[in-house]
Amino acid sequence: MCRHLAYLGPARTLHDLLIAPEHGLYRQSWAPRRQRHGTVNADGFGVGWYAPGDPVPARYRRDRPIWGDPNLLDLARVVRSGAVLAAVRSGTEGMGFAEAAAAPFASDTWLFSHNGAVPGWPGSLHRLAAALPPEYLVGLEAPTDSALLWAYARFRLASGVPLPVALAETAAAVDVQGARLNLLATDGTTIAATVRGDTLSWRRASPAGVLVASEPTDDEPGWHHVPDNSLLVATSDAVTIEELAVEVA
Ligand code: GLN
Known part of the structure; x- marks a missing residue:
């Protein structure tokens, strides 16, 4: 299972959001505290962020452990943003190791991450895949369950549903016993997240804004655990x- 995080609020540096917190995403890559599956998240990482006046986010992703990339430290020191989504990956067995498999996935103004795994993939997602027009499958970014789930969410977004509805519908479309579906997405002004099978917490950020994370990034009061x-x-x-509804509406 991976760990992910999203932030909306006054512009802050990536360092401040990801690296400085005592148990922030950076540290969660080798020492997560609430992760239910897997031990370290060393199979790549990614950060997406929005710059003022541009609705399309920038991304920086690598196929290596976040602690092994000195370039990130340099970038994180100077990049500041009021809307960020980042993830560290623990690749599910059989799903390959590549930069393209590291969240956040992106399209248009959206960023997306999946913390979890779908047992029996890819066969178990046959019904979901069959609902997609072929261009979504041909354009799949990586051979992973996460990339397919993002394709389905994009398909729903293209039909005009709001981001939270697209995520809820994606989770509901996975009729697989034991599927772990913590989805996280943003368009730079709203964060949507599903909790099914792993942990999620949120807190008001200081001095303002909101943080949504797989697990608390410090031991300060103010974190709320989101139920399964x-x-x-x-x-x-x-x-x-x-x-979160279980059935497709
Ligand atoms: N199953 C996804 C992958 O392999 C997500 C992994 C995770 O949450 N650890 O990339």
Whole structure:
């Protein structure tokens, strides 16, 4: 299982958001505290962020452990953003190791990450894949369950549904026993996240904004644990949590 994180609020450096916190995403790559599956997240990482006046995010991804990339430290010192989504990857067996398999996946104004695994992949996702127009399958970024789930979410977004609905529908379209589906996405102004099978927490950021993360990035008070089978929707000043439907609507 990977770990992921999203932030909306006043512009902060990537260093401040990812590296400086005592148990931040950087440290979670080798010492996660709440991870339920896997031990280290060393199979790549990625950061996506939005710059003022441009709705399309930038991405920096690598196929190596986050601690083994000195370039990130340099970038993180100077890049600041008010909307960030980042992930460290522990690749699921059989799903390959490549930069293209590291979240965040991106399309248009969106960033997406999946923390989890679908047992029996790829055969078990046959029904979901069959619902997709061929261009979504041909354009798959990586041979992973996460890339296929993102293709399905993009397909739903293209039909005009809001981001949280697209994630909920994607989770509901996976009719596979034991599937772990912690999905996380943003368009730079809203964060949507599903919780099914692994941990998720959120807190108000200081001095303002919101942080949504697989696990708390420090031991300060103010973190809220999100229950399993939830859909979280956050803007920089409001968070709602509702039950995640199991069936496709
Ligand atoms: N199954 C996905 C992959 O292999 C996500 C892995 C994870 O959450 N550890 O990339």
